[in-house]
Amino acid sequence: MTQIDKFKDVWKNQEEDNLKYSYNTIQKMLHKKSSSTVKWLFYISVIEFCFWILISFVLDADWDKIINLGLYNFITILNILNYIVIITFILLFYRNYRNISASSNTQKLMKDILKTRKTVYIYVLYNVCMLIFSFVVILYFIFTSEDFISQLRTSSPNTDLSVSLTIAVIISTIIILLVVGVLLLFYRLIYGILLKRLAANYKELLNN
């Protein structure tokens, strides 16, 4: 008998009498709340969906200004597109979430969890891209509108118009980039904390 076999023997004959839970203890456990990564993933994803839906409500609040800028059609199409995308993503997310089963094989379980997270991540990326795109289009219309240019001329009469516009564009770009940067960092941090170990395990499992 090799030494490892002796350990194997000890393993097989291990007694867990000191670690036995009673029927009642086990039954109570059935009704406790889970604190698994999947549950957290679900909560965070729902918050994300709600956040972006709320953002879209906040952003399309001032219709008078939008109509004045000639952006009515653009914003309407964008809103319709957004709702279609949101519904599609919620359905995809729900389908992927429902596929997660603790009794699947380990590789499939990990893959399903990461797939669900990826759906939400793509949704977030889509929203960030839409945010940038909408800002760029809206800012273009604002900066080229007569109202804005005349306001600029009145507020700084001694400054060249092109210089003032360039400064306005640079400031807006910096603000957009900062907002996007903070958002992406926030997501990376949340998912990093939540799924870093799982992603590493998945990689290890697939590697030869």
Next chain:
Amino acid sequence: MVSDLERRFTEDLEKNQNIIHKVCRAYTTSDFAHKDLFQEITIQLWRAYPKFRGDSKFSTWTYRVALNTAISLYRKTKRQIVTSEICENLNNLESKDYDATKDEQLELLYQAIRQLSDIEKALCLLYLDDKSYSDIAETLGITEVNARVKMNRAKTKLKELLNV
């Protein structure tokens, strides 16, 4: 009011709980974390139970869900391993230590397993429980060839940690 399903499940789990304790002992380092993981595994088993059709034995199915929970679903609290203590114990392990009690040997085995990665832990547990390569491949969702390669690596690592 306890349903028949709940009663049957709790009875089955009570009989097979040693499987979960083994997994908990390998993946956690404190009594608190052990109970926490046991509870999470129990919750996952109970949720999956309505879909358990008895294609495999209850014990095999429990083993799979327990490993899955430990590897992929359990959110660890601060997982502090007193590494120096473990290394000291493992370094003292020479052939003469086989005179030590079974409990001590078992604890040394667990200490060695706890030093492995999550996947290696699963492989070693399945190896110690004499599961076939096809069972291991099926449980982990990898090919049998990959299971063999990984198992050899994990076994070598375990032997090194145990100084055998």
